[in-house]
Amino acid sequence: MSETTEVAATAQTGAVVSGASASLWSDAWRELCRRVTFWVAVVILFFMGLLAALPSLFTNLGPNGHCDVRQAKQRPASWNPFAAGEHPFGTDSHGCDYWAQMVHGTRAPIVVGFLVTGIALTLAIVLGSLSGYYGRLLDAFLSRVTDIFFGLPLLLGAVVILTAFPSHGMFTESFVLGLLWWPTMTRLMRGQVLSVRDADYVQAARMLGARDLRIMVRHILPNAIAPVFVYAMLNVGVVIGYEATLDYLGVGLQYPTVSWGLQLSQAQEIFTDYPYLLVYPGVFLTATVLSFLLLGDAVRDALDPRLR
């Protein structure tokens, strides 16, 4: 909700100044570069992206590689991860090197985060445009469908639907989360399209005899999409948080996939005695989500001239 309101502010600035958008974006970019938090977030996300894309740069072990149950639950020699030793981050309950697992556990949450965002964004753009542009019956119908999905708490819906699926890969998880993630964005998109639909330049295009599809693609979408896109990107971090929660609950990804959420799930019974099993993936997860949030905050502030 709060994001909706805040984004709505961005929305206005985004839509109104589209004529002067070049200077808006370059102003925003300059404003961004001045922010420390922006750079902190970029560095963290770049690092995480590197872990996800090229895990072999950071560990020579494969996922679940060289696990030795006899070496299970070895505490790290010290809290300094750069200290020497075979397992600087310790080992998990199956005796896998915790650092290697964390490196390999990066890819799944990040891929799911973007996949879910992509699926939901696509749904939102299509449904929101149709709903906003054609109005009437179609709008009423789609709005009721949106209501239904709004009425279903996300976590509850995800847990129930995911359990129904026989396989629990990244794509299943992304599909289910994406299916539940679109309503807010769709409402935002619908509102945007509604506000642009009756603008003078759209009326003009209509009077010149442009067809609906052309009006939508050429005139409405470019002016309506920016705030929805910003909102979607702002919330990639939140999706990653949900992904980890589902993994933790045991209805998300399954062994042999490796993810931070699964690591936390595996260790949940023994956190009390081996807190590092909670702390390390927890910190990675939080740092990633936090970076997306900071990035989002920074972009939003930069795009909103009133806050300067």
Added chain:
Amino acid sequence: MWRYVVRRLLQMVPVLIGTTLLIYLAVFALPGDPIRVLGGDKPMPPAVYNALRHHYHLDEPLIVQYGKYLWGLVHGDFGQTLSGQAVSDVLKTDWSVTARLALTAWIFEMVVGIALGVWAGRRKGGVADTVVLSGTTMVIAIPTFVLAYSAQLLFGLKLGWFPTAGTDDGWPYSYLLPGIVLGSANLAYVARLTRTSLVENFRSDYVRTAVAKGLSRRRVLVRHTLRNSLIPVVTFLGIDLGSLMAGTIVIEGIFNLPGIGGQIFNAIQIKDGPTVVGIATLLVLVYLFANLVVDILYGVLDPRIRYE
């Protein structure tokens, strides 16, 4: 006014039907045969098997099953769990735990969230503002279950301030730590929303008028800014009850509270369809009623809204 309430109640019906249908389909499309699960490892005589299937209406088409379920629901019959207990009985015993937990979280996020938001929003860019903004970003970034385990470790075990599990100490003491954890992410949203709304209202013309009237800072804040600023916050707090209810799925497991959140999670695991649908229906009902109350409250706070 009453006509509005009645119309809203009628509007809730299709949403409720849609949501329960969604969950019903997901649950009963679950792979695996609940009757076999019920029988455990022992082979079941075909006659008994068929009788059980008939008893649970499993031999009929899904949509007929759903119709019958809905018919029962209208009469206050939530169906039976697979172990033969009435779902409404299960709800009755576990409901109070979850209601207390969610209420604790809700009160916490409302009181502390609004207070923090006001503290931060009184002076934009001040020390309080910076502290609250960065603190809340941090809290939002930590997934609830990571926060829950961390709080349990730190405040429960290390410091011993709160009981770590169970309901032995009764309300509110046993519910404080889980409630705070459950409410923390939403508290962050409440605080930020209050703050943003306050900052925006401070810029409004009518606050300038209030200052021009020679009112004290305090009176300007309390009488002319706060009430207007709380309008979006109230909306959030209403919608939020739904996500709090869903959050109990995670929290009740970690803090070992015997509520419906833990109950629904177990039911999903053992494919106990009636229980899942029953609890989900209840959660959705709570969410819809909370929304209705918020809409009515909205009109009390903002006289510009008219119920038509």
Added chain:
Amino acid sequence: MSAPLLEVDDLHIEFRTRGSTVSAVNGLSYTLDEGETLAILGESGSGKSVSAQAVMGILDSPPAHVTKGAVRFRGTDLLGLPEKRRRAYRGARIAMIFQDALSALNPVHRVGDQIAEMLIVHRKMSRGDARKSAVELMDRVRIPSAASRAGDFPHQFSGGMRQRVMIAMALALEPDVLIADEPTTALDVTVQAQIMKLLSELQDEMAMGLILITHDLGVVADVADRIALMYAGRVVEEAGVRDLYARPAHPYAEGLLASVPRIDVRGRALTPIKGAPPNLAAIPAGCPFHPRCPRARDRCSTEVPELRVVSAGADPGAAPAVAGGSAHRSACHYAEEVAGG
């Protein structure tokens, strides 16, 4: 001679944002006497509203800062007062009405309560008495069936009625000075006239000084005694209304008059003022108006003209001074030449 009712003296206001400073008001001076109506005229960005906010003490600070100058009310410098004592003047001695009454009135409180609040806070009146007085005030600004309408919310009023509520609220404590910031800009023309008439009637009844801020030459002609014309944050010409209309002594005033149609001078072509209003972050050196001035000479781009009395020699027929002792002043090096022809 006793101190004037209100005196603004060499007021400077800056807006400071990250990386840039904008000078909104640059040495504004004027005086207002009891019962007098001073119109402050200027285009948007000329600093007229900002200076009024500084007089009220309701500048948004930051980003706005008063860097220099004084605002004296009966000789007391308001800018030097601590906030708590300043507050006693606000609303009680100096009151203000705003352009857009819909956004200037609090949407969630009943109008009667918003008026009554003045009396409750400043006069410590009981709630019931204050409500009664609020209804009387609404009656006084000619709101029909005031007693029943006091319980309505701002959005339930028409634009003109809302502005009347605003006026009732401003007049609740019978202030000595009323600042009206574009009070009729948001209204229909017919309603505009009604509101202006009401304002001037109430001013006569209460003998208050009225500062009328506007960009509309037509609004001021009937009601104002004197006009101060602002450009780039300072007064460029100050004169009695008739004097200014008949004998503008600054090219900017001349240009403004030439750009509006007049019923008494028919068959004359309208000439707009060329160029754009000044960029307040980089006000031109010398006379700020010189880039747009048809009469500009070399001297104008280097030497800042002082606001000085226009010598009557150029037009012996003109009255040398209006009641209140104000002469015709202009901030142009060639004021006499402008006034003369």
